[in-house]
Amino acid sequence: MEAAIIPLHPVEENRFLVIINQGQSLPLFTTTVQAGFPSPASDYSAEPIDLNTYASTHPGSTFLVKVMGDSMIGAHIMPGDLAIVNRDLRATSGMVVLAFVEGGYTIKRLQVKKDAAYLMSENEKYPPIKIDSPEGGLIWGVVVGIHRKF
DSSP states (O other): OOOOEEEEETTEEEEEEEOOOTTOEEEEESSOOOSSSOOOOSOOOEEEEEHHHHHOSOGGGEEEEEOOSSTTGGGTOOTTOEEEEESSSOOOTTOEEEEEETTEEEEEEEEEOSSOEEEEOSSTTSOOEEEOSGGGOEEEEEEEEEEOOO
């Protein structure tokens, strides 16, 4: 089981993220599971699922980043979660993105307006971050999913 390691940012060569293990498959039951009232299981057979393919349509440009802080709890992104980030997708208004702002990385919801782009938290304790020039911030990737351990 081998994991690919990529640099988080070219300037920060000593910080790394681990990509989802490549070529690793887990069994997937062919039936769905009710999260409400239980239903009788019709089929217990399983087929393998590649977590790279499931998490992203672009596994080669997808990586994980550990979430710190509570600014996105309204979007159900909690401290300790692993955000699945895809660098190939074009970020549009309304998407949750990984951005590089003021020398650090942050996960926020992108909101594009006529005057500027805004990085919006999903916690009322945090104000929007206005990005009105390329030097003000950089969208690093689109958050396509979250992995959470119970």
